[in-house]
Amino acid sequence: MPKVKFTPQNKDIDVEAGTNLLQAANQAGMYIEGDCAGRGTCGKCRIKITGDVNFSPTAAEEKHLSSNELESGWALACQRTVDRDMIIEVPIQKDAHLRKTTLAGGVEELVADPVVEKVAVKLSRPAVNDQTADLERLLGHLERPGLAVELRDLSGFPSLLRENSYSVTAALAGNKIVSIEPGDTTDQNYGVAFDIGTTTIMGSLIDLKTASVIAVAASTNPQNAFGADVISRITHASGGKENLKQLQDKVIEAVNMIIKDLLKQTRVARDRVYELVAVGNTTMSHLFMGVDPTYLAPAPFVPAYSRALEVEAAELGLKINPSGRITFLPNIAGYVGSDTIGVILATGMDLRKDNCAAIDIGTNGELVVAANGRLMACSTAAGPAFEGAQIKHGMRAAAGAIEACDYLEGEIKLGMIDDARAIGICGSGLIDAAAALLDAGLIEPSGRFVNPEDNPEKVPDNFKERLRQGKGGFEFVLVPAKESDTGEDIVLTQGDLRELQLAKGAIYAGLMILLKEAGIKADDLDQVLLAGAFGNYVRKESALTIGLLPPLPPDKIVAVGNAAGDGSKMALASKVIRERAIALPDKVEHLELSTRSDFQDIFIDAMAFQKI
Ligand code: FES
Structure with a gap:
């Protein structure tokens, strides 16, 4: 059997000739970026084949790679099969999740009242x-x-x-x-809280005597190999019990790795960790528990269960005390999971008397409105663009991602994470870039780039070469090849703007429907809470400029960090808060946007780049 070696990680595996390279990487425990589960549409699974690079590129490779890149051995892993011993170079995705671990906490404190x-x-x-x-x-x-x-x-x-x-x-x-x-071990009482995201898994080790977080660790969700979004994961899981088990094994393995890391950091003994409390979207909850998520995908989007599930650690192979308890907090609906329960807990929305909205933008967008004594929630398929999916040079928030963009003194100024050379653009950079190009007058309110041939007067001289015709319409060169870390131009395309419009339009429309249902207007909101890593880094002014949020005074918009994860910590630390979490689904009214005839009208209007 041919051997495939992945560098610089130095992982190798023997596989049958004909095995797809993305699958080979997966079997070797290698994570290769990819959002489309190997369909060849995202162009993210870039690898470099060393040695003989004489192959005919597929249409997908021709679309996503330049001829120079193809000649020097760059390929898409999902488009290549193993045909001999191979050495494959995998670009390192620098710890995107680390940004997520350093977020500010939620607005509530942890209370020591352990189960x-x-x-x-x-x-x-x-x-x-x-x-x-x-x-x-x-x-x-x-x-x-x-x-x-x-x-x-x-x-x-x-x-x-x-x-x-x-x-x-x-x-x-x-x-x-x-x-x-x-003997007496009463001074050793620990638990772990997890936020199982579609993209990132985060864990915190908590000393339950004092309710203090003593270590945090995170990793990419290895289920990414089966697609970036929940629908791809559900589709894979629907292929049979083995597929479902494969997805469950991936997440359990990643959680165990994080637990190992947490214990190593603190020298806490595994057997002294008695509880794990997790939140995640409804699909993640099903896959973690090994429950068939098939019927979440088609309407009417029915989960197998919504209650909190409790099992023994040994049953799931989780490496805390084998008799320890694993609790996945309850789901609200098929697309509003326990991560939203976490957001509500951390922000105290169920206890607040004022009017507020929370927007959690991850791979999906979940929204909650608390007003007039009611709590309402919905979800929108909005997130992937903000995590870099479907964006030509989109990437997660990691070193080298353009995270900030301003139009200042007639120039576009960029900020990269860690001040590294640019590799791509992350969600906050995408919103900033659109806002900056709107300020510069290079984007029409409709979302189209100004056509420099028809309107030469609208395009300043210094942008004339940067606003150019690309494969799918006009594109703006944010970083020229000579300044980028990838050796190619980093551009914002017309297609990227379209994806951004769809995403921001969906969030705006979802929020408007919730407000309408609550009987209030945007002006009546006392606060808008932005949750999630993205919410922490997005600039309010840019979000307002592109119309992601209704026009509100910026001081009403507050970033609350990884509120979903903070909610899981709160529910781990306190039995009273856990009971509150378990009772929450009965108090939250879920709105299914796909049944709302008014959603489409608001959504179409909200796609425009103008303050509404
Ligand atoms: S193009 Fe290969 S995973 Fe998307």
């Missing part, structure tokens, strides 16, 4: 006149009727008791003993 309670006991020794069994002796001392214990925790219990002079600590969660430990 898991640890009780240290000193039991009396058995005697001829007291032959009470070991377990019953412990249960009698704990005085909690109905406590259950796993066989795995019972098996070594007799020796544990005797070797420790009848001094042990029991970790209790609800009506279950999750651990029996030697």
Whole structure:
């Protein structure tokens, strides 16, 4: 079997000849960028084949790669198969998720009120006149009727008791003993909170005695290999039990890697971690639990369950205490998941008395409005453009991404993450670039680039060469090849503007429908909370300029960081907040936008680049 070696990561794998390179990378545990699950439409799975590069490019490769690149061995992994021993260079996607881990917290504090309670006991020794069994002796001392214990925790219990002079600590969660430990371990009580995003998975290790976050770690969701959006993942999972298992294994593996990292950072023992609380969209929840998500995709978008699911760690192969509890917080609807529950918890929207809206833009866009004592939520298919999908040089927020763009003194000024040479453009950069080009008068309110041939007077001399005809219409060169890190021009295309219009139009329209339903107008909003990594970095002024948000005073717009993840931490740290989370789906009215005849009209108007 041919061997494929991936560099510079130095991972190799033997695969059958004819295996698709994207799949080979996947089998080798290599993450290669790609948003279209190998359909050849996104152009993101770029790799460089070293050695003999004599191959005929496919139409997809011709579309996404220049002739120079093709000649020097660049190809799309999903378009190539293994035909011999190969060495493949994979461009390193610098830790996009790290930005997400450094976000400011939500607006609520963590409260130490853990579900898991640890009780240290000193039991009396058995005697001829007291032959009470070991377990019953412990249960009698704990005085909690109905406590259950796993066989795995019972098996070594007799020796544990005797070797420790009848001094042990029991970790209790609800009506279950999750651990029996030697001596007094009451000072060690830990849990992990997870935000399972379609793109990024983030974990936090929390000391449950003090409700303090003691370590954070994150990774890319390896399910990305099956497509960037939830629909691609659902489609793959629908292909049979093996496919579903494959997706579940990927996410569990990534979560275990993060747990390992958290434990290594803090030297906390795995067995002292008794709980994992997770949030994620409804599809992520299904895939994490290994539940068939097939019927989420077609109307009427029905999930298999919406309640919070609780299982034992060992059942899912999660590497915390094997008897520890795993809780995935409840979903609200097929496309409004527990990540939205997290946002509501972290922002306290369910407790607030004023009128506010929260917008969480990730791979999908979820919106919540709290007004007049009601809580309403909906989702819009808006996110992928903001995460770089469908954008010619789009990328996630990582080193080298254009994150800021201004029109100043007749020039376009750019800011790159980490001040690196430009590689592409991330969501905040995309919004900024559109706002800057609108300011410069190079984009019409309709979203079309000004045609420099018809309107030469509208295009200043210094932009005449940069606004040019591309393959699919006009495009603006943000960074010329000689200044970019990729050696090619980084451009904003007419197609990119179209994607941005669709995304921002959907968010705006979703918000307007929620406000209408709540009986208030945009002016009545006291605050608009922007959640998620993107929400933290987007510039309010640019979001207002392009009409992503209704015209509001900028000081009413507040970034609240990764509120979904903060919500999972809050629900992990406090049983009262967990109960609040579990009860929330009954309090949130879900609006299905696809059934709203008014959505389309608002959406079409909202696509224009003008303040509405
Ligand atoms: S073009 Fe290969 S994954 Fe999209």
